[in-house]
Amino acid sequence: MLSNGGHWAMLRTAAIAGALLVAGFAVASCNGNGNGNGNGSKADANGKVTVVYEANTIKPEDRQAVTVIRKSRVLEQAADWVNKSVALPHDLVVKVTDKVPPGVTDAVTQPDGRTIFVPPPFLTQIQEALSNVVKTVKRPALFPQSSYNADDLTALSTQFIFGHEMGHALQRQLLLPNLGLEEDAADGFASFYTVNEVGPGPSLAAAILFDEIARKEGKLTLEGLSSDHPVTQQRVFNFLCYLEGSDQKRFYESLVGAGYLPKTRAPLCPQAWAMLNYGWWSQLQPHFSREFKDQGDKAQESARDQLIAETKAFEENLDEIRSGQ
Ligand SMILES: [Zn+2]
Structure with missing residues (x-):
C-alpha cells in the first residue's frame, strides 16, 4: 500500500513545496526590516480586506447557498474585524466566485x-450536508x-x-511564527475570532457540520491520517x-454533561483555551492598528493573566x- 504511486507523488509534491518555502524564507530574510523586530512602522501598514461576490460567475444551482451567506454578512463581519484591528501589509480580496484556480473545490487562501x-x-x-443534519440529527440542547x-x-x-481561512491569510501576510502545524493554527484562529467576537454559534455549527462530514468519510484512510489537518472527528x-474551555461555568453541563465532549478531554480545555487566546492576542499584538492598540493591548494582558490563573488551577487539580482518567 505504501508503494502506491499516488503516495509517492504526494511525497514528491511535499519535497518541492519544502524547497519553495526555503526559497521564500531566503527572500524574506534579505528584506531587512520588512518583518523584523518592531521598527514602529507596522501600524502604518494599510492593507484592507474586501469581500467581492462575482455574481455573474455563479451557477443557478449555487445561488441559494450564496444568497444565504451574502445576507448573513458573515464574511463582511470577519473582514470588518480584521480591518479595524490589524494593520495588514497588503490588501486581501475575498472572492465568492466560480473563477477559481485549477483544482480548487473548497475555500482556500x-x-x-x-x-x-x-x-x-x-x-x-x-448547505446540503446541513439540510440532511437537521432531518437526521437530534438538536443539541445548547x-x-x-x-x-x-x-x-x-x-x-x-x-x-x-x-479558518482568515487565520491562514493573517499567518501568511504577517509571517507569523508557527510552533505547530499551520492548519491547527488556522482552526485556532477560527475559534479565537468567533468565540470572542460572535459567541458559541459558529463553533457549534462547525462541530455539527464536521461531525456529519466525518460520518460521510467513514473509515479513516492513510491519506486522512497523514493529512496536515487533524482528522475530521478530532477537529470536532x-x-x-475551546468553546467549553472559554467559559466552563456556562458550557460544562451542555457540552460535557450532555455527552458531546468526553470527560477525559474536558479538564484540559480551560487551559487550552487560555493558551490559544493568549497566543493569538500575542501574535497579533505587533500588528495592531493604531486605533485598536489600546484595546488590543488590554485584551492581550488579560489573556495573559487568564493563562497564568488557568495554569495554576490546572496544577492544583x-x-x-490524573487519578480520574
Ligand atoms: Zn486550512
Whole structure:
C-alpha cells in the first residue's frame, strides 16, 4: 500500500513545496526590516480586506447557498474585524466566485495571503450536508431551536470556516511564527475570532457540520491520517474543547454533561483555551492598528493573566484529574 504511486507523488509534491518555502524564507530574510523586530512602522501598514461576490460567475444551482451567506454578512463581519484591528501589509480580496484556480473545490487562501477563494459549489455542499443534519440529527440542547435549520447552520458554520481561512491569510501576510502545524493554527484562529467576537454559534455549527462530514468519510484512510489537518472527528472535539474551555461555568453541563465532549478531554480545555487566546492576542499584538492598540493591548494582558490563573488551577487539580482518567 505504501508503494502506491499516488503516495509517492504526494511525497514528491511535499519535497518541492519544502524547497519553495526555503526559497521564500531566503527572500524574506534579505528584506531587512520588512518583518523584523518592531521598527514602529507596522501600524502604518494599510492593507484592507474586501469581500467581492462575482455574481455573474455563479451557477443557478449555487445561488441559494450564496444568497444565504451574502445576507448573513458573515464574511463582511470577519473582514470588518480584521480591518479595524490589524494593520495588514497588503490588501486581501475575498472572492465568492466560480473563477477559481485549477483544482480548487473548497475555500482556500493563496500562499501570499492576499486572496481567499470561496467557491459557490462548496457553499452548496455545506448547505446540503446541513439540510440532511437537521432531518437526521437530534438538536443539541445548547443550540437554539430557532437557528436549527439548514440556512442558519450554513451561515454559522461558514463563519467558522471563513475564520479558518482568515487565520491562514493573517499567518501568511504577517509571517507569523508557527510552533505547530499551520492548519491547527488556522482552526485556532477560527475559534479565537468567533468565540470572542460572535459567541458559541459558529463553533457549534462547525462541530455539527464536521461531525456529519466525518460520518460521510467513514473509515479513516492513510491519506486522512497523514493529512496536515487533524482528522475530521478530532477537529470536532477541538472546536468543542475551546468553546467549553472559554467559559466552563456556562458550557460544562451542555457540552460535557450532555455527552458531546468526553470527560477525559474536558479538564484540559480551560487551559487550552487560555493558551490559544493568549497566543493569538500575542501574535497579533505587533500588528495592531493604531486605533485598536489600546484595546488590543488590554485584551492581550488579560489573556495573559487568564493563562497564568488557568495554569495554576490546572496544577492544583492535577492529581485529581490524573487519578480520574
Ligand atoms: Zn486550512
